[in-house]
Amino acid sequence: MSSELFFQPIAQLAAALDAKKFSSVELTRAVIARTKAVEARVHAFNSFDEAAVLAQAAASDARRAAGQARGPLNGIPIGLKDVIAVAGQPLTASSKILANFVSPYDATVTVKLKHAGAVLWGRLNCDEFAMGSSTENSANGPTSNPWDLARVPGGSSGGSAAALAAGEASATLGSDTGGSIRQPAALCGVVGLKPTYGLVSRYGLVAFASSLDQIGPLARTVEDAAIMLGAIAGHDERDSTSFRTEIPDYRAELKTRRGPWRLGIPKEYFGEGLDPEIGAAVEQVIAFYQKQGCEIKEVSLPHTRYCLDTYYVIATAEASSNLARFDGIRYGHRSKNATDIVDLYFQSRAEGFGAEVKRRIILGTYVLSSGYYDAYYLRAQKVRTLIRQDFMNAFREVDALLTPTSPMPAFKLGEKADPLALYLCDIYTIGVNLAGLPGISVPCGFTQSGLPIGAQLIGQPFCETDLLAIAHAYEQAHGWNTKFPFL
């Protein structure tokens, strides 16, 4: 482990804070200083508010001094993707259309993190409205991968992954609609967890595709991810899609669940298009579990080849409707050139949205249009059911599935100019969202050129406890998270 505070995992920081080895203000200052040192190169943040974060840190120290520390997150600087509302802070979704928008209210996860005593630090860059796989679709410019600044950090939660990898936050929150937590986690060498749909409230998350979006943590270790998940999970009456379920102590359960597990290897996830170095790394992970006595079983998810098409119908349809509210009437960018109300809509949205967002709105509008609904949206929903069924069938035989997270390691900024090429980044992650399952990406090595590789574990609905335990077992036996990028 690094001696630098900004590279230490939450579990270690929390113990040190409790032991009064340093204060949250000192930790926060270290994170701020690190951020200032590297941010010009990484550009993980859209904005940050130093005074606000230090005030929170001081308050957390005061609580600790008064014996009122609120658990392991008390005083830990946590970065939030700029699609999660924090009262009084900008909420831009990395879009020009929300460039000047300040949220007057807190997202439910924000409220929960505040309750847990966390120090909320900065607004993290992402693809505009979380649409993308490289963070290049940000109105604020791209984020760089801390492991190679000429490369992308992945996306859409690229800022969340890059900030963590670069030591600019102790953990972060991202959102995952088709892989947006797991893929950047893999590309930046950190842990990324996309919880079961309905486990974490979406209230206060700028909606991209309501039936797929889920907030989740990016963390240095699986244990940290468990701590973060425990803080943000739980039913919220403000989100009618959130599920009423008991929230276990994920962190404590890591020590109680020991396998051996039955792991499924979906053959469709190891075919054409998979970078051989990644394939080899994931084979090593399989070998590890086998050595641990886990039953390894090849399984088939036959509808995998329809995932991408299904996703781009459902996600864009929902997005076209969710993004209709950005019209320049009540808030956000309003064109100065408009001549009448219809023109105001056209101009404000033409000026405010970037190309990828426009592309998806147009696609989504098309698939919902009269005469096309049955052929696209309705059919996609049916295929979605089949895709979910594939997973459920597999789970009759295995406890979890093991796959690569991303078919390729971090690619060069500007390398994938063709939107379709970028869409292929998510082929291993999208099915999890369509099926509403939990998925976690854990670091499992590096390419010869030094780029991080991630392995994905996919669990049964609301079985995060098992998923985390399985990932934890691998992580404990390896040390990938003790390596840090040189910046």
Add this chain to the structure above:
Amino acid sequence: MNYEAVIGLEVHVQVKTRSKMFTRVAAGYGHEPNTLTDPVVLALPGTLPLMNKAALDAIIKAGLLLGCEIAPVCKWDRKNYFYPDSPKNYQISQYDQPICLCGTVEIELPGPARNVMGEHKTIPLTRIHLEEDVGKLNHGATDSLVDYNRAGTPLMEIVSEPAMHTAEEAYAYLTSLRATMIYGGISDCDMEKGQLRCDANISIRHVGETKLGVKVELKNLNSISFVRDGISHEIKRQLAVVERGGTLVQETRDYDGQTGTSQSLRSKEMAHDYRYFPDPDLMPVQVDEAWKQRLRAECPELPFDKQRRFLEQYQLPYTLTSVLVWDRTLADYFEEAAKLSGKPQAAGNWIANDLLRELGAAHHALADSKVRPAHVAALVQLVDSGAVLTNAAKEIFVEMFATGEQPDAIADRKGLKAAPTDVGELEQWCCDAIAANAKAVDEFKAGKESAINAFKGPVMKAAKGKANPKVIDETLRRLLAAQG
């Protein structure tokens, strides 16, 4: 060639709930602009809808009152269109699975005379669904302002089958529907406050034809009389077009009740594509038997059922029932007074004539009236026993309305009771009157019943107008009979 009109109504009724359809902020009317808002109403980024169960209760109850089938699952859809009064630029509504299907509205058409019941008809409903209301635009000379106070208020859309043929039927339909909604406590249906709004689909066709003609949707029928006038105007307009040899086009027209004219808003070619799809933010809600049973238990007797019962149970004249039954609290008030007095018609008359007149003059609601059913019953009994005369009772009523005092006390205080209780004195006056008019005695004995009235004047005169006419009548008959 003979034409008939075919009319279907789409009625929007605001549901009376404390909070809005999908958030906790209060619903209301007449507040400062944009004060009944919150992040959800304003559709701030990240907000999600949270269903108000009271609104769902209300629509299910409305459906039960109108005999609808209640769907086992309440499902929500998004209706997508851009307009500044719609904060999300989509409206949460119900598209292919409305919560209520079928059902009927009973209507009564005007009778041949005011005191004769008119023909009753049953107008079938297509569906009722729940959605959220939009905000209000206020257009200035150079800009437009939006007030989102109304946005997100629960709104029911009640769609009838194209089953009406005259403006009168549409008028009767709306009147009956409105009364039913008020009866069920579902809405106050104040059209001035926009709590009830009506659009009409109107077409004409040859009599005997079964296919529907080209439909015109008439909007902005903002009062019940505008509905009648607007429809009547539109039917005439369509007939005129056809009679000129012209062709009707499918369009939406805006009716101006002030000028009695309508203008085309948009044609079929410009119709919206609303891109309906299931709202992924809201889970479908199961409506089980127990839920329906609980609401069924809260359903009141409907006005026409009440009227039929009043006619039979209390033997009231039609005119009186038609005054009493349309206001649920008035009908309840009447029933209590009828029970307490044992004289339903007399109680009904006092309520329908005197009470409503005084309430109207004082601009009071029935609930504020100091005259309670017990007062009415006491007054009915005073008159019936002969203790007070009708004219005196009218005076007592006015006093009672102003003070809330018991009628007996008012009669005593104001000396309004029928006076001579001295039977001997009254009998003497009667004997004197009979003795003084032998001709009338002969006529009465010959069977001319009305001849008895000739004695009553002198007796009442002798009693200085304070004798009980009923006692006078009885005494006179007894004395005349005794004469053999």
